[in-house]
Amino acid sequence: MRAESYCDWWSLAGVDALVGEEPAGWLKLPVANDPKPKPKIVTENEPPPLPAALQRQAPVEAPTPKGPVTFPDEWNAFRTWLAEHPDVPGSQWDARRVLPAGAPGAPLMILTAWPEIDDQRDGLLFAGSAGTLLDAMLRAIGTTQDDCYRASLAVTRPPGGRCEPNAAEELARLLRHHLKLARPERLLLIGGDILRMAADIALPDARGRLLDVNHDGGKVAAVAVASPAMLLARPAQKAAAWDSLKLFNRGR
Structure with missing residues (x-):
């Protein structure tokens, strides 16, 4: 009776044979009705996954380089293009554009490389105390900003007032085209940056020299001076500026 009792107990436990035909995992948990994915267990032999920044990235196709920008040949279209078009060289650094003022064909064109910080704030070239000094300089040669x-x-102004080389190439093309459309009788270059792009010389070498600046329509007589902001910070340089400005008084 005791042996039968043992057999009945194992039979109720599901064990009805000493050795089965197929192996059974006694310690394996039964499958639940709504199984959920188990988190992956990282063993000692399996390294953890790399951070996303270090994982191999899919190759990214390089954007197709744009060709040279096409500049409008008609004056009003050119002015509208400077104000609105996203491909204007030198418009990529800031959303606030400072546009030219005055009419083409003026006796004197005043050209600088890019707006000063005060100019972008006020939306007008040669603003603030630098503009006041420029007014005094122009009166010395018998003209005013309104006549120029x-x-x-x-x-727009590049970060830190420095232009990267790839942008300078397109700006050089824009310089020649702008001079062609503006048709100035004379040209006053403000600052060393625009002088290097227009005449490829340094500002100290331009002191007291009348320069010929070539453009797509010919050439124009020019002189170069330091920016009024620089002259305010370093008054000793005003003498060099006057040595160049007085060249415009010859023949008057």
Whole structure:
């Protein structure tokens, strides 16, 4: 009776044979009705996954390089293009564009490389105390800002006032085209940056020299001076500026 009792107990436990035909995992948990995925267990032999920043990335196709920008040949279209078009060289650094002022064909064109910080704040070239000094300089040669055509080559200011080489190439093309359309009788270059792009010389070498700046329509007589902001910070340089400005008084 005791042996039968043992057999009945194992039979109720599901064990009805000493050795089965197929192996059974006694310690394996039964499958639940709504199984959920188990988190992956990282063993000692399996390294953890790399961070996303270090994982192999899919290759990214390089954007197709754009060709040279096409500049409008008609004056009003050119002015509208400077104000609105996203491909204007020198418009990529800031959303606030500072546009030229005055009419083409003016006796004197005043050209700088890009707006100063005060200019972008006020939306007007040669603003603030630097503009006041420029007014005094122009009166010394018998003219005013209102009688001149004023422009910056780039309509926005680059970070730190420095232009990267790839942008400078397109700005050089824009310089020649802008001069062709503006048709100034004479050209006043403000600052060393625009002088290097227009005549490829340094500002100290331009002191007291009348320069010929070539453009797509010919050439124009030019002189170069330091920016009024620089002259305010370093008054000793005003003498060099006057040595160049007085060249415009010859023949008057």
